[in-house]
Amino acid sequence: MKLHRFYSGEDIELRSDFWLHDPNLLSQWNRVLRFRPGQKIVLFDGKETDRLYEIEEINDKEVHLRLVTEMSRQTPKREVYLFWSLLKKDKNEWVLQKCTEIGVSNFVPIISDRCDKTDLSDSRLERWKKIVTEAAEQCGRSDIPEVRAPIKLTTAIEEYHSKIKLLVCEQGEEGKFAENDKIGIFIGPEGGWSDSEKTIFDTRIIEKININDFTLRAETASVVTSAKLLQ
Numbered sequence: 641m642k643l644h645r646f647y648s649g650e651d652i653e654l655r656s657d658f659w660l661h662d663p664n665l666l667s668q669w670n671r672v673l674r675f676r677p678g679q680k681i682v683l684f685d686g687k688e689t690d691r692l693y694e695i696e697e698i699n700d701k702e703v704h705l706r707l708v709t710e711m712s713r714q715t716p717k718r719e720v721y722l723f724w725s726l727l728k729k730d731k732n733e734w735v736l737q738k739c740t741e742i743g744v745s746n747f748v749p750i751i752s753d754r755c756d757k758t759d760l761s762d763s764r765l766e767r768w769k770k771i772v773t774e775a776a777e778q779c780g781r782s783d784i785p786e787v788r789a790p791i792k793l794t795t796a797i798e799e800y801h802s803k804i805k806l807l808v809c810e811q812g813e814e815g816k817f818a819e820n821d822k823i824g825i826f827i828g829p830e831g832g833w834s835d836s837e838k839t840i841f842d843t844r845i846i847e848k849i850n851i852n853d854f855t856l857r858a859e860t861a862s863v864v865t866s867a868k869l870l871q
Contacts, residue, residue, distance in 0.1 A: 643692070644673065645682040645777045647784060654689050656707040670700055682711060686776075686784040713782035716743035719822040720869050721804060723748045723796055724862050725755040725829035729764075733771055735862045740775035740785050742863065743870040747772070748800075748824075749790040754831035765789050793826075793837060797844055800824055807849040808833075808841050809865050823869055825849065827862045 646665060648654060660666070669675040677695050683705075684690040690711035696704040722744045724735055736747060747768070751757065765787065772785045791799075800806060804822040810833075826846070833841070851864050 643680060643682050645684065645780065647773050647777055648683045648685050650685065650687075652683075652685075654683055654685060654691050658705060660703050660705055661701065666700065666703060669698065669703065675703075680708060681705075684711075684713075684782050686782070688713075690782050714780055715783050716745055716781070716870060718743075718870060719745045719804075720866060721746040721748060721800065721822070721824035722827065722862060722866060723750050723800075723824055724827040725750045725752040725793075725858065726757065726790060727830065727858055728756050728758075731859045733768070735859050736768055736771045736787070737775045738863050739866045740772045740781075741779040742866045743781065744866050745783070745785055747785055747787045748796055749788075750796055750826070751790050751792045752829050753834040753837060755829040762789075794840065796826075797840065797846070801844060801846075806844075806846045808846050809851060809861050810841075810848040811850050811853075811855075825865050825869065827858055827865065830858050 648662075648665075652660065652662060669681075675681070675695055675698055677697055679695050680692055681695065682690060682692050690713050692708040692711055693705040694708050696706050698704070720743065722735075722739055724732075724747075726732065726749050727735070732749070739747070768787045772787055776782075776784050797806070804824045806824045806826065808826040809828065826841075828837075849865060849868070851861065851868055856864065
């Protein structure tokens with residue numbers, strides 16, 4: 641039987657024997673999954689703990705959980721930052737979901753010259769965080785990726801240039817990076833980078849990573865590049 645995994649958040653202490661009162665988890669467990677005593681679930685805090693629990697008692701207001709065993713944590717082999725130019729709503733969500741499954745650790749949406757700028761609301765960011773949390777639960781990874789609010793391309797380069805190795809997804813000669821490098825990859829919008837943006841990359845000596853001989857859609861390039869860096 642498949643084990644369901646749930647992110648507990650930082651406010652729930654994963655003790656060996658405790659009553660859980662989280663309304664969101666209880667609603668899902670009771671009304672959607674219809675859990676019963678004796679069933680087992682995995683809770684993880686996204687930082688250091690993954691634990692298998694058995695449900696002792698459950699009702700609409702609380703559930704009694706007993707620790708069965710500690711679980712091995714599964715985290716990405718490298719810290720990858722995905723700087724992707726904003727796409728239309730459903731495509732952004734697809735990128736977040738699939739790249740979380742692949743192992744991207746940090747999502748930084750970029751406002752570029754040719755990106756989609758129709759929705760930059762705070763509610764969108766909250767939905768994105770929910771998407772990566774659910775993707776982490778389902779794929780088995782033990783950490784939750786960071787997702788920040790959209791920033792301009794120039795801001796991203798200034799902020800991260802001295803902190804991590806930056807690459808831009810473009811056809812051409814590839815740059816080099818060490819196995820233990822923290823890597824940031826820039827993915828252009830559907831219309832490609834503007835000439836002024838290409839000049840910025842050249843001026844800051846941001847090297848290229850070439851993933852295919854063909855021109856890929858932005859969301860495809862995000863997934864393929866992330867997979868290449870996390871092999």
